[in-house]
């Protein structure tokens with residue numbers, strides 16, 4: 001049991017990652033609680049020290065005794081006991097990773113609000129380790145804006161999401177809401193434990209969003225970048241111990257926790273902020289979609305319609321990435337420079353060629369080329385189709401969530417910094 005779909009090598013690595021690790025398994029009340037028993041058993045067989053905390057509702061689906069049996073540890077179900085210590089504090093202390101499986105809509109809402117009215121939620125408020133959630137609920141509840149908003153807030157705080165999968169639900173309906181399979185959750189927990197804090201002590205600069213080049217006080221030249229990719233990278237880098245400065249163009253996103261945010265409007269402002277931060281950065285990641293051109297001049301007063309269509313002459317903005325790539329003195333010796341390439345190219349081979357071209361033209365160490373312009377990739381989408389190019393070759397990442405792309409990119413960066 002455990003990571004059955006992966007190679008024997010990977011299974012061995014998963015076991016190494018879990019060996020002796022204190023894993024808190026928080027079980028909330030859904031039918032998928034039965035799958036949490038398999039999860040507990042897999043994690044235990046792989047060498048994890050698995051401690052289970054259950055909500056009252058979870059105990060309607062599976063008995064605490066079952067978890068005690070498969071983990072060999074007592075199960076926490078009560079907030080108040082006659083023990084001389086608080087069980088949830090004891091549970092949370094020294095934990096390496098916590099996983100909420102299944103995470104019901106109610107559990108996600110309680111985590112978001114920071115409630116602590118039972119042992120389950122009090123434990124989650126007390127842990128200081130990485131937290132992974134594996135949601136399971138009816139498709140309607142998953143689709144509700146309240147659940148979406150809760151998850152967005154939890155992800156902003158660094159909570160990682162696995163699943164839910166699409167398929168047949170207990171209600172007999174088809175839809176998104178099935179808890180991820182235990183093997184998949186084990187794999188995520190292992191990689192969280194492997195990656196934990198591999199950017200510790202590193203200074204990371206990330207740029208995000210588009211810039212806006214003013215035409216007059218109300219109009220600008222801009223692009224459709226939402227900033228989500230850069231924000232996701234900043235959050236991932238911070239979660240892994242990096243000291244992150246996020247230089248962001250105008251956006252509507254909540255800043256990730258533990259990240260210094262510098263807000264800029266134009267390409268010139270972004271250049272100034274980046275050059276200042278790059279001097280002592282170990283890695284500069286230019287995920288921003290900087291406007292390539294700006295009006296030669298902009299009017300201080302709103303241009304009136306009656307004056308007719310304005311003649312707007314454009315000049316290039318400074319290419320910040322190319323400047324950093326061609327002037328080593330602007331950066332810390334040994335630092336890494338990562339650029340992005342937004343391309344309307346669906347063919348991975350062509351995307352790779354463009355990435356390699358930009359690697360050279362920008363003088364970067366890595367280029368992440370992602371497809372923009374289709375519904376499932378690029379600006380505004382939750383997923384990206386991407387490749388990562390370096391002097392050693394091109395890795396095709398495929399179509400993945402921006403979270404997964406951020407994790408893959410930070411893996412590559414951490415590896416190179418080592």
Ligand code: CTP
Pocket residue numbers: 267286287288289290291292317318319320321322338339340341342343
């Ligand atoms: N970039 C930059 N400064 C600019 C324009 C782009 O630093 N004035 C950076 C972006 O942050 C990104 C990379 O350059 O990391 C590539 O951006 P992209 O728009 O894909 O490429 P361009 O250089 O603008 O070339 P083209 O639009 O012709 O593909």
